[in-house]
Amino acid sequence: MNVLQFTDKGIWCPAGDFYIDPWKPVQRAVITHAHSDHARWGSAHYLCQKETVPLLQLRLGADISVQGMDYGEMLSINGVRVSLHPAGHIIGSAQVRVEQNGEVWVASGDYKLEQDGISAPFEPVRCHTFITESTFGLPVYRWQPQQQIITDINRWIYENQQAGKASVLLAYSLGKAQRLLHSLQDTVPHFLAHGAIANVNELLRNNGYPLPLVERITPETPKSAFKNAVVMAPPSADDTVWMRRFQPYSLGVCSGWMQVRGNMRRRNADAGFALSDHADWKGLLSAVDATGAEQVYATHGFSSVFARYLQEKGIAAKEVTTAYGEEEIITNTES
Amino acid sequence: MQQFSQLVKLLGNSTKTNEKLEALSQYFATAPAKDKTWVLALFSGRRPKRTVNSTQLKTWCLQATGLQEWLFDECYHTVGDLAETISLLLPPLTQPMAAPLHYWLEQLQQLEQATEAIKQQFILNAWDQLDDGERFVFNKLITGGFRIGVSQKMMVNALSRTYQIPPATLSHMISGNWNPGAVTIEELLHQSTTGADASRPYPFFLAYALEDTPAALGDIAGWQAEWKWDGIRGQIIKREDQLFVWSRGEELITDKFPEFAPLLTSLPNGTVIDGEILTFANGAPLPFQTLQTRIGRKNITRKQLQEAPVAFLSYDLLEWEGTDIREQPLAERRQLLETLVAAQQQPALLLSPVITCHTWEELTALRLQAREKMSEGIMLKKRSAVYQVGRKRGDWWKWKIDPYTIDAVMIYAQKGHGRRSNLYTDYTFAVKDGDALVPFTKAYSGLTDKEIAELDNWIKRHSLEKFGPVRTVQASQVFEIAFEGIAASNRHKSGVALRFPRISRWRKDKPVAEINTIEDLKALLQLSQHQDGSSA
Numbered sequence: 001m002n003v004l005q006f007t008d009k010g011i012w013c014p015a016g017d018f019y020i021d022p023w024k025p026v027q028r029a030v031i032t033h034a035h036s037d038h039a040r041w042g043s044a045h046y047l048c049q050k051e052t053v054p055l056l057q058l059r060l061g062a063d064i065s066v067q068g069m070d071y072g073e074m075l076s077i078n079g080v081r082v083s084l085h086p087a088g089h090i091i092g093s094a095q096v097r098v099e100q101n102g103e104v105w106v107a108s109g110d111y112k113l114e115q116d117g118i119s120a121p122f123e124p125v126r127c128h129t130f131i132t133e134s135t136f137g138l139p140v141y142r143w144q145p146q147q148q149i150i151t152d153i154n155r156w157i158y159e160n161q162q163a164g165k166a167s168v169l170l171a172y173s174l175g176k177a178q179r180l181l182h183s184l185q186d187t188v189p190h191f192l193a194h195g196a197i198a199n200v201n202e203l204l205r206n207n208g209y210p211l212p213l214v215e216r217i218t219p220e221t222p223k224s225a226f227k228n229a230v231v232m233a234p235p236s237a238d239d240t241v242w243m244r245r246f247q248p249y250s251l252g253v254c255s256g257w258m259q260v261r262g263n264m265r266r267r268n269a270d271a272g273f274a275l276s277d278h279a280d281w282k283g284l285l286s287a288v289d290a291t292g293a294e295q296v297y298a299t300h301g302f303s304s305v306f307a308r309y310l311q312e313k314g315i316a317a318k319e320v321t322t323a324y325g326e327e328e329i330i331t332n333t334e335s
Numbered sequence: 336m337q338q339f340s341q342l343v344k345l346l347g348n349s350t351k352t353n354e355k356l357e358a359l360s361q362y363f364a365t366a367p368a369k370d371k372t373w374v375l376a377l378f379s380g381r382r383p384k385r386t387v388n389s390t391q392l393k394t395w396c397l398q399a400t401g402l403q404e405w406l407f408d409e410c411y412h413t414v415g416d417l418a419e420t421i422s423l424l425l426p427p428l429t430q431p432m433a434a435p436l437h438y439w440l441e442q443l444q445q446l447e448q449a450t451e452a453i454k455q456q457f458i459l460n461a462w463d464q465l466d467d468g469e470r471f472v473f474n475k476l477i478t479g480g481f482r483i484g485v486s487q488k489m490m491v492n493a494l495s496r497t498y499q500i501p502p503a504t505l506s507h508m509i510s511g512n513w514n515p516g517a518v519t520i521e522e523l524l525h526q527s528t529t530g531a532d533a534s535r536p537y538p539f540f541l542a543y544a545l546e547d548t549p550a551a552l553g554d555i556a557g558w559q560a561e562w563k564w565d566g567i568r569g570q571i572i573k574r575e576d577q578l579f580v581w582s583r584g585e586e587l588i589t590d591k592f593p594e595f596a597p598l599l600t601s602l603p604n605g606t607v608i609d610g611e612i613l614t615f616a617n618g619a620p621l622p623f624q625t626l627q628t629r630i631g632r633k634n635i636t637r638k639q640l641q642e643a644p645v646a647f648l649s650y651d652l653l654e655w656e657g658t659d660i661r662e663q664p665l666a667e668r669r670q671l672l673e674t675l676v677a678a679q680q681q682p683a684l685l686l687s688p689v690i691t692c693h694t695w696e697e698l699t700a701l702r703l704q705a706r707e708k709m710s711e712g713i714m715l716k717k718r719s720a721v722y723q724v725g726r727k728r729g730d731w732w733k734w735k736i737d738p739y740t741i742d743a744v745m746i747y748a749q750k751g752h753g754r755r756s757n758l759y760t761d762y763t764f765a766v767k768d769g770d771a772l773v774p775f776t777k778a779y780s781g782l783t784d785k786e787i788a789e790l791d792n793w794i795k796r797h798s799l800e801k802f803g804p805v806r807t808v809q810a811s812q813v814f815e816i817a818f819e820g821i822a823a824s825n826r827h828k829s830g831v832a833l834r835f836p837r838i839s840r841w842r843k844d845k846p847v848a849e850i851n852t853i854e855d856l857k858a859l860l861q862l863s864q865h866q867d868g869s870s871a
Contacts, residue, residue, distance in 0.1 A: 139402060140410045140423040259423065260414050261347060261471075262756025265484075266784070268350050304801075305409050312403070 003080075003098055003105040004131065006297075006320050011107055011131065013098055016080035018047070020096050020107045023323035030082065032109025033093035034059055034174060037324050047075075049084045052092030054207055055174065058199070071120060087111035088122030089277050090175035091204065097125050106291060107131040110324075112276065113283040114146055116179045118209070124290030132288060134298040135278040135325055136256050137306030143256070143280045149273050150183045156252060156271050157188065161228045166249035168231045170238055170269070173197045175277050176254055177232050178204065178211055184230070185212040192217050192225065193232040194242075221245075238267075256280070288315070300325030338366055339374065339436040340468040343475075346485050355485065359493035368519050369437035375523075376515035378490050380585060382479045383515075386446040387454055389417055389478055395458055396421045412749075412804040415756030418474030425462050425470060432464035439473060444516065488725055498524055503538070503724040510585060511535030533574040536581040537607060537653045537661065538724040542714065542731035549695050549715060549734065559665060559718050560690040560698055562710035563733055564648055565623050565819070565834075566613035567630070571595065571647060571684075572654075573602040582612075591629065594645045594683040601679050605657030608649050608672070609722075610687065615646035620709040622863075623834055624822040648687040649676055653722060661722035668722070705736045706863070711819060712736045738817040738835075739859055742842060742850045745812045746772060748794045749805045751779070759794040759806070760787055762838075764816055766829070768853040772810055775829035775856060776818070781838030790841075813850055815840040821860050831856050 005012050010022030010029075018028035025042030032038050034048075034055035041060050048056060050068035057064060069075060071094065075082045084094035089110040096107045104127040111133065115121045143149075153169070160167045171177045173196040181191060181201065191214040193201065198216035205211050214232065215225070226246050237243060238251075253269040256276025264272035279287060284306065288296055296317040298307045303319035310317035345358045363371055376383075397407055402424065414420040439461070446454050465473055475481060487506070494509075495502045508524055512534045552558060568583040578599040580589040589595070592612065614621040614629065625643040629635065652672040653661055660668060669689075676686050690713070692698045698713065705712050712735035720730035743764035751760030761779050765772035782790065790812070798806040820834035 138410050138413060139400075139406065140414055140420060142423070257757075260756055261419055262415055262752070262754050262758075264348060265754035266758070270348065270350075272348070302409075302413075305406065309406060 003100045003103055003129070004107065006322070010322070013077075013080060013100075015100050016077040016082065016098070018077060018082075019043075021109065021324065028077075030096055031056065032087065032096060032107065033090055035090070035110070035172075038109060047082075049092045049094040051207075052094070054203055055092060055200075058203055059174075071123075085125050086120035086123045088113060088115070088119050091119050091178065091209070093119060095123075095125055097127065103128055105129045105131070106293075108133055108287070110135070110278055111287065112279045113287060114143065116146060116182075116277070118178055118182045118211075122287070124287060127291050127293050129295040129297070130288060130291045130293035131297045131299060131320075132284065132306075133278065133300055133324070134284060134303045134306040135301035136276065136280050137284055137298065137302035137309075139281045141256060141259055141276075141280045142282060143259075143274060143276060146183065146275070149275045153180075153184065153252065153254075153273055154187050156250070156273075157230055160250045163250075164228065164248065166226045166229045166231055166246045167252060168233055168243065168246055168249050169252045169254060170233055170235050171197075171254045172277075173234045174200050176275070177201070177234075178209075179275070179277070180232065180254065181212050181214065188230045190230070191215065191232060192221070192229050194234055194237055196234045196236075197232045217245075336434060336436055336439060336465065336469045336472070338362070339370065340466075340472045342374075343472050343481070344468055349484075352489065356489060356493050356496070359485070359490060360496040363494055363497040363520075367435050367437065368521070370435050372515045372518065372520045372523070373437050373440055375490070375494070375509060375520055376513075377476075377481050378485050379487055379509060381513075381515060383440055383444060383476065384447065385477070385479065386443055386449075387458060387477050391451070391454065392417065392421060392458070392474065392477060395455055396424060399459060399462065400424050400426065408803070413757050415750060415752035418478050419471055421474050422467055422470040428463055428466055428470075430464050431466070434464075440476060441516065443476065494524075500524060506538040506724050507535070510538055511581075512587060533577055534572060534579040534581075534587065536570045536572060536579070536585070537609075537659075537722075539568060539570070539583050539609070540651075540723045540731060541726040542733040543726060543728050545715065545732040545734040549698065549732075552715065552732070555692065555695055555698065557718055559669065559716045560692055561650070561687050561714045561716070562690065562705065562708050563712045563714045563735065564611040564613055564620065564687065565709070565711045566611045566620070566626055566648075569610060569612045569647065570653070571598060571602075571606075571608045571610070573598065573606045574604055574657075576604060578602070580612075591632070591635070592645050593635065593640070595647065597681055598679075598684060601681055603656070605654060606675070607652070607654035608647070608675075608684075609651040609653055610647045610649040612645055612647055614643045615648075615685075616644055622709070622822050623820060624824075624832065646683050646685050648685050650687050651722060664719045664721065665716055666718040702734065702736060738819055738839070739821065740815050740817050740839060741766065741856065741859075742813055742845060743775070743816050744772065744810045744847050744850050745808060745814060746774060746810050747805050748798070748808055755787070758787060759791045762814075764814065765810070766851050766853050766856060773829050773853055775827065775831060775853070776816060776833050776836045778814075778816055778836045778838050781817075782841065786841055811847055813842040813845040813847060814838050815842055821856070821863050823860060829853060829856065831860055 001014055009019060009024040009026055011020040018030055019026045020030045021032055021038040022029050023040055027044045029043040029046050031046055031048040034052050039056055046064055046066040050070055053066055053068040056066055069084055071084055071086055081099040083097045085097060087093040087095045087109050089112055093109060098105045106125050106127040111122055113122050157167045171180055177197045193214040195216060198214055201211055201214050231246060250270040252271040253267050254273045254275045256274055256278055257263045258272030259274040296310050296315050297320045299320055299322045307317040307319040342358060342362050346355050349355050411420045461473060462470055491502050491506045495505050511532050570581045572579040580592060580595055582588050614625040628639060628643050649672055652668045655671055676684055702713050715732040715734060717730040743766050745762050746765045747763035748759040749761040751758055763774050763777050765774045794808050797809040800807045816836055817839040818833040818836040822832050824832035
């Protein structure tokens with residue numbers, strides 16, 4: 001029997017009787033990170049990395065039963081050894097290592113290799129079988145270094161200010177928003193933010209993260225506050241009346257999908273920054289390489305392409321269907 | 336090249352007309368002279384001669400990257416643009432070189448006679464000297480087709496801003512035959528509007544669709560009604576003892592239509608006629624499909640000339656006795672045109688007849704005969720109007736008949752290009768043939784962005800099989816397909832080919848059991864062939 005199996009509820013460990021990122025309610029859920037396609041409501045008990053605990057409570061309710069673990073800490077469940085290791089995706093994101101009778105499987109959740117300055121850096125874990133995401137599993141996805149992209153964003157903000165416009169950055173409220181706040185804080189003296197982003201920011205600041213203060217936008221915020229301002233908004237705010245208050249403004253979308261012109265033009269964004277919390281093609285390959293795995297399962301993303309490529313390299317690779325991501329999705333993406 | 340690549344980036348991303356206009360006129364004010372002329376040429380569809388083809392680009396990219404072909408193809412289907420795919424796949428540059436746009440274009444032109452090996456060397460070197468944005472535009476220069484959200488109108492407005500010349504005058508100045516390698520933009524814009532180049536056509540006046548009832552246009556006596564013909568809009572020019580035939584796409588097509596050759600001797604010098612090129616026999620137009628057999632062929636066979644003879648249905652006279660008469664009212668121009676055409680006695684030069692009619696009601700009734708006349712509807716032109724430049728509201732209206740419609744089910748989907756990249760936007764539809772489904776058309780347009788996103792999501796969840804870039808999907812989504820014409824075709828499994836098919840509605844209310852059948856299509860086909868015969 002395999003250490004981990006793919007079921008219609010999620011990735012299941014038969015010996016330990018727990019699920020990793022289940023998409024249906026289960027008794028015991030091990031959660032890789034607090035994004036909504038991985039951390040779903042309704043399970044009886046949750047286990048996750050310590051820093052994910054408050055985020056899970058924010059998203060799933062303060063009354064959930066949740067246990068936090070340190071990175072590297074080992075837990076034994078019915079004789080199966082379970083530990084969490086940094087995935088570098090967002091704060092608290094983890095790969096799940098499961099060991100049974102000396103056989104090691106690792107489920108990656110979402111990950112990126114580049115250090116973003118706020119998430120614990122990705123750590124490769126040796127294993128026999130690696131279950132990897134493949135959101136950007138095509139060679140056209142090759143990220144510029146973060147510093148380069150931040151320089152571009154700063155220049156864009158400067159040009160907007162010269163033109164008397166506000167700069168509205170669309171970024172996912174958990175993850176991308178903190179990454180931007182952290183990276184832009186030396187050049188941007190004051191941030192305004194949508195309530196969804198302000199909520200996460202306050203929570204993390206209260207938990208000791210050195211994130212800059214943001215001003216929450218409310219119906220009372222005077223229009224004058226938006227002149228030449230830098231505003232953070234979640235992708236869901238795009239194309240809503242809520243955005244009108246910023247006029248005149250320039251819209252910048254921060255997502256790996258912005259690597260391709262067509263996606264950017266479709267978003268009607270004024271600027272697109274291919275800043276992603278997922279690994280690019282080379283990142284995925286080097287992560288797989290570093291695990292030393294003989295067997296790889298590619299989950300959400302360009303899974304069939306990535307699996308085929310690995311097969312041709314001599315690795316036993318398969319694509320599996322999960323409820324993560326939503327294959328090749330563009331809208332409401334968390335990337 | 337940097338400056339041009341940045342211009343392309345801005346034009347491609349911006350959604351605001353003013354911003355684009357500003358960027359363009361800024362470019363025309365600051366770019367090197369030779370670059371400007373090239374940009375003008377590129378953005379008005381004057382593609383440089385192809386010296387390297389897409390297959391070569393792909394092969395050399397595979398070589399430069401070491402990628403397998405299937406992986407390259409996957410990338411291409413997702414990105415939806417060859418030039419961009421290659422620019423994203425190539426390794427970072429190692430020898431940056433700052434050369435202007437015209438340098439690269441001239442180099443490319445010089446490759447015409449070069450061997451494959453020299454071409455390859457040049458392209459690989461260029462890729463290594465250009466950054467990502469520059470590589471993209473460089474590849475675009477080779478693959479052609481700068482469709483980046485700049486209309487000819489916008490470019491004319493930008494030039495007009497920079498050079499302080501009225502748009503109508505300017506668009507005439509830049510029309511016609513000129514070689515971007517041989518003239519400067521200043522030379523183009525300092526010539527007088529007649530003279531200089533004898534072949535130069537006038538910018539076409541185009542109509543908007545009439546959405547109201549024509550009664551809103553006032554007294555019918557002030558209007559000239561004609562059938563709206565479905566051919567190639569064109570201009571016939573006779574100047575300095577030479578004959579030129581232009582298409583609306585500003586392509587010189589004189590040699591494709593030997594039928595017009597006798598006009599060289601019969602037309603007086605200094606004549607420009609606006610009209611429609613149609614296949615025409617026994618006093619009536621033939622279906623558009625017959626004209627298609629004449630388009631895109633270099634050598635025309637005697638058989639083609641016999642089966643698909645061409646005529647020019649004249650709409651308007653723009654130049655007469657060497658004088659630009661576009662400012663005269665239509666009524667006067669029409670009179671001159673009628674006299675001219677009558678005097679010619681040329682079988683290939685006809686008048687587009689005026690529909691005589693005294694009330695809008697009468698015309699409304701006549702419009703129902705449009706299909707029998709092999710026309711798409713009616714054109715309404717104000718008798719007192721001057722001949723304007725480009726698409727303008729007010730004086731000319733096209734009043735088209737309602738299209739045919741068929742309810743069909745989607746069976747295949749493929750990812751689109753450009754701003755539709757990585758989205759399933761190209762669909763194939765089928766009608767019922769007994770218990771089976773038979774594909775009969777593709778359609779790419781007609782859905783809103785929101786509907787496209789919804790359908791894309793559905794396709795990703797309901798695809799059955801993958802054949803290269805094509806996915807077969809569960810046959811359950813029903814759409815109303817509208818089209819302008821139908822013809823028999825032995826190239827299609829269904830036996831029919833449609834003209835201008837597009838999606839008119841997503842019929843979420845309709846079950847697959849109730850879609851149309853192949854018999855319904857054949858009935859439409861017979862109907863249209865019958866009309867064809869009756870009008871002959």
